[in-house]
Amino acid sequence: MGVILFIVIFCIVVVAHEFGHFIIAKANGIHVVEFSIGMGPTLLHFVKGDTKYSLKLLPIGGACMFEGEDGLKEMDETDKEDGDKDHKDQETREIKEDLGTLKKSGAFPDAPVWARIATVVAGPVFNFILAYIFSAIIVASIGSDLPVIGTVGEGTAASEAGLMAGDEIVELNGKHIHLFREISLEAMLNEGEPVNIVYERDGQRTAVTLDPKYSEKDGRYYYGISPLNGYTKFSLPGVAKYSFYEVKYWIDTTIRSLGMLVTGKAGIKDLSGPVGMVDAVDTIYTESKQDGAFYVWLNMLNFAILLSANLGVLNLIPFPALDGGRLLFLVIEAIRRKPIPPEKEGIFHFVGFALLMLLMVVVMYNDIARLVTGG
Numbered sequence: 001m002g003v004i005l006f007i008v009i010f011c012i013v014v015v016a017h018e019f020g021h022f023i024i025a026k027a028n029g030i031h032v033v034e035f036s037i038g039m040g041p042t043l044l045h046f047v048k049g050d051t052k053y054s055l056k057l058l059p060i061g062g063a064c065m066f067e068g069e070d071g072l073k074e075m076d077e078t079d080k081e082d083g084d085k086d087h088k089d090q091e092t093r094e095i096k097e098d099l100g101t102l103k104k105s106g107a108f109p110d111a112p113v114w115a116r117i118a119t120v121v122a123g124p125v126f127n128f129i130l131a132y133i134f135s136a137i138i139v140a141s142i143g144s145d146l147p148v149i150g151t152v153g154e155g156t157a158a159s160e161a162g163l164m165a166g167d168e169i170v171e172l173n174g175k176h177i178h179l180f181r182e183i184s185l186e187a188m189l190n191e192g193e194p195v196n197i198v199y200e201r202d203g204q205r206t207a208v209t210l211d212p213k214y215s216e217k218d219g220r221y222y223y224g225i226s227p228l229n230g231y232t233k234f235s236l237p238g239v240a241k242y243s244f245y246e247v248k249y250w251i252d253t254t255i256r257s258l259g260m261l262v263t264g265k266a267g268i269k270d271l272s273g274p275v276g277m278v279d280a281v282d283t284i285y286t287e288s289k290q291d292g293a294f295y296v297w298l299n300m301l302n303f304a305i306l307l308s309a310n311l312g313v314l315n316l317i318p319f320p321a322l323d324g325g326r327l328l329f330l331v332i333e334a335i336r337r338k339p340i341p342p343e344k345e346g347i348f349h350f351v352g353f354a355l356l357m358l359l360m361v362v363v364m365y366n367d368i369a370r371l372v373t374g375g
Contacts, residue, residue, distance in 0.1 A: 002282025005300060006274070007059050009281070011037055013130065013308045014062040017315070020126030021064040021119055028115035029106040031067035038062065060274055060360070064123075068107030109342070113334045120327050127312030128247060131305045135246035136239055138301055143231035144242040145180040149199075156224020161210040163199060163225060170205065171198035178245040180227040185253060187212070190221045250309035258313070273360060275367035277307070320352020 014037055025032050031050060036042075038056030045054040108116060147169040152158045169177050172186050173196050186195070195210045212221035234242060260266040272280070281303060288296045315323040325348070333339045 001285055002278050005285060006278045006281040009300060009304045009307060010059055010274075010277075013127065013304060013311055016126045016130040016308065017123045017311060018062045018064045020122035020124075020129075024122040025064070025066060025108075025119045028111055028119060030108050030111050030115070030119060031106050032064055033067055034063065034065040036063045036065070066108035066119075068109045109339070113330055117327065117330045117334065120323050120330060121316075123323050124312040124315045127308045127315075128251070131247045131250065131308040131312070132243055134301045134305045134308070135243040138298055138305075139234065139242050139246060140239045141298060143233035144246065145227055146232045147177045147180045147183055148228050149225045150228040151226045153224040153226075156222065157210050157213045158224035161197070161208045162206075163197075163208070163210075164201070167199040167201050169197060169199050172196070178242070179249055181249060182252075183223070183225070184227075185256070187223045188220065189256070190223075192221055195223070246305065247309060250306055251313055254310050254313040258317075269366050271363045271366070273363035273367050275364050276370065279367070279371060319356075321349045321356055322352070325349060325352055 018035060018037070022032055022035055034052040034054060036052075036054035036056055038054075038059050039061045040057040043055050043057055045052055047053070108119075111119075149158075149163060149165050149167045149169070151165055152163055169180075169183055171177060172183065175182075177183060190212050192212060192214065195212065196207065197210055198205055198207045200206075210223060212223055214221050257266065261271075281300075284299050284303060285296060288299045316327070318324040318328040329340055329345050329348075
């Protein structure tokens with residue numbers, strides 16, 4: 001069941017991402033040659049209008065291929081005469097065979113630079129929009145976790161700082177807090193540093209400094225507070241607002257995780273690929289089904305929010321072969337008013353793609369090893 005649910009969730013998230021590219025490209029007159037879900041060999045496809053729509057074997061990505069992008073062009077009469085010498089890639093030839101009778105239309109490099117920037121950015125933006133829609137469904141259904149203290153442990157750091165049940169945390173180290181999960185995340189990542197807290201009690205705000213206490217048993221620092229039991233439900237304006245906070249939380253969490261990778265606080269072994277995510281979805285399903293189909297549905301939506309927010313953030317990183325890498329070249333072009341030679345950009349993205357594939361292999365190996373060892 002985990003495999004099926006993951007594939008469904010993954011396809012929805014990828015379709016949203018690629019549809020973002022697709023719809024903005026169309027709006028700017030850029031010809032979309034192929035819209036594909038998955039990678040590797042094509043399982044099935046059809047041509048509608050001037051675009052080929054494909055479903056591919058491996059559920060690990062998707063693509064929206066534009067006319068003229070990375071040298072991809074439709075077949076015209078000259079191409080046919082010279083035996084298609086400039087297009088040796090088999091997949092590109094297949095696409096051109098399907099579209100060979102169609103008239104040429106707008107090439108990606110010929111579009112204004114700001115239209116190309118909008119087209120590239122649209123993928124991640126649509127992931128954030130999808131995450132917001134799913135968040136709204138969850139918040140409208142069960143509410144959200146307000147940053148209000150439910151209990152304070154005796155002898156804990158929070159107790160010594162004067163915090164009490166019912167206090168609402170509004171700031172942590174200068175950062176505005178909207179969800180109790182934000183407090184939990186900060187506590188989990190705390191390495192013993194003092195925490196500046198602003199809380200509200202009876203309409204009055206008070207600032208205190210809390211010194212987290214270390215637990216030898218758990219190997220981490222604790223604040224000593226717990227949330228209220230249950231979530232708080234909202235009217236429509238509250239749903240709109242707290243859905244935004246939900247998406248913001250997952251975006252912040254993703255960025256924090258990336259920061260930990262860069263600083264060495266986390267390593268490649270902490271990453272999870274398709275195999276690990278299938279296992280996570282299966283675990284969520286197994287633990288949720290005893291509470292009924294409604295909670296399975298909500299937890300799958302929550303996983304989709306996490307995945308969509310992650311995909312949106314990761315694709316904005318200026319790394320080769322990602323949307324962020326292409327965006328970097330477009331921003332440079334906009335500044336210098338002159339495009340970087342296509343062959344140089346092509347090499348940049350090719351190297352990045354090779355590195356991403358290598359990373360994927362390593363991550364999948366680690367996922368399988370964890371499943372085998374039960375770690």
